[in-house]
Amino acid sequence: MIKLHKVSKSYSGFQAIKSISTTIHAGEIHGIIGASGAGKSTVLRLMNLLEIPDEGEVEVNGHTLTNLHSKELRQARKSIGMIFQHYNLVANKTVYENVAVSLELANFPRKERKSRVGECLQFVGLESLKEKYPAQLSGGQKQRVAIARALANNPQVLLCDEPTSSLDPNTTAEILSVLENINKSFGVTIVIVSHEMEVIKSICNRVTVMADGEIYDTVTIEPKRILNTDNSPKYFVEQLTKDGEMDHA
Numbered sequence: 251m252i253k254l255h256k257v258s259k260s261y262s263g264f265q266a267i268k269s270i271s272t273t274i275h276a277g278e279i280h281g282i283i284g285a286s287g288a289g290k291s292t293v294l295r296l297m298n299l300l301e302i303p304d305e306g307e308v309e310v311n312g313h314t315l316t317n318l319h320s321k322e323l324r325q326a327r328k329s330i331g332m333i334f335q336h337y338n339l340v341a342n343k344t345v346y347e348n349v350a351v352s353l354e355l356a357n358f359p360r361k362e363r364k365s366r367v368g369e370c371l372q373f374v375g376l377e378s379l380k381e382k383y384p385a386q387l388s389g390g391q392k393q394r395v396a397i398a399r400a401l402a403n404n405p406q407v408l409l410c411d412e413p414t415s416s417l418d419p420n421t422t423a424e425i426l427s428v429l430e431n432i433n434k435s436f437g438v439t440i441v442i443v444s445h446e447m448e449v450i451k452s453i454c455n456r457v458t459v460m461a462d463g464e465i466y467d468t469v470t471i472e473p474k475r476i477l478n479t480d481n482s483p484k485y486f487v488e489q490l491t492k493d494g495e496m497d498h499a
């Protein structure tokens with residue numbers, strides 16, 4: 251469970267987040283949607299203290315992060331994974347090494363690292379690419395590596411900042427399936443920031459709508475796959491030309 255209690259954040263006098271209070275329930279897939287600049291990414295980054303609030307409390311899995319000293323905070327953060335729009339992989343490390351590095355940083359028992367990396371890569375369907383470098387992968391494959399890396403330390407919470415915004419609809423659907431599997435298989439609570447309504451409606455059980463640094467509303471929904479996954483050139487031409495006159499040349 252994640253609880254924000256009267257959390258505020260300003261940048262050079264500009265109040266980006268205005269005394270927000272909310273609860274994300276354990277086991278849910280929670281969406282955060284809103285216009286550009288509404289404060290979605292900032293709220294997500296406040297949940298693992300990548301951004302330090304000016305005021306208020308952040309509680310994750312029973313720990314009040316805002317009360318912890320740096321060593322305790324490092325420990326508590328092991329149970330919070332995060333993935334990003336641009337993947338944030340280490341360019342000069344292989345797929346295997348990118349996942350292994352998060353285990354090293356968390357002092358995961360050395361003897362068990364290799365098998366843990368293997369398990370995570372298998373879960374995201376990338377075992378056969380473990381010797382490749384990020385530049386040799388597609389966007390969807392890079393995001394799978396990032397997911398495997400986030401999974402490695404058995405997090406209870408996975409924070410996802412626009413995880414599909416650089417991907418085509420087909421690959422978006424695949425990544426959403428991976429996230430859903432993580433939620434169902436391991437009970438991981440997922441918070442997903444997106445400006446794409448289709449993504450939010452496809453996967454979330456509850457959604458927070460943000461505007462101007464505040465929570466406008468929180469709604470409960472029934473997730474329903476509404477993503478179009480047709481990537482064919484025929485479909486693109488049909489979509490471009492269906493509402494009027496067309497010119498093929």
Ligand SMILES: Nc1ncnc2c1ncn2[C@@H]1O[C@H](COP(=O)(O)OP(=O)(O)OP(=O)(O)O)[C@@H](O)[C@H]1O
Pocket residue numbers: 261266284285286287288289290291292293445
């Ligand atoms: N590090 C920062 N320094 C200064 N201003 C910031 C910083 N981070 C965020 N902001 C400002 O805070 C506001 C909220 O930003 P945030 O990135 O959280 O919005 P968002 O809803 O995620 O937008 P987008 O969909 O465009 O990513 C914006 O006005 C932004 O310019």
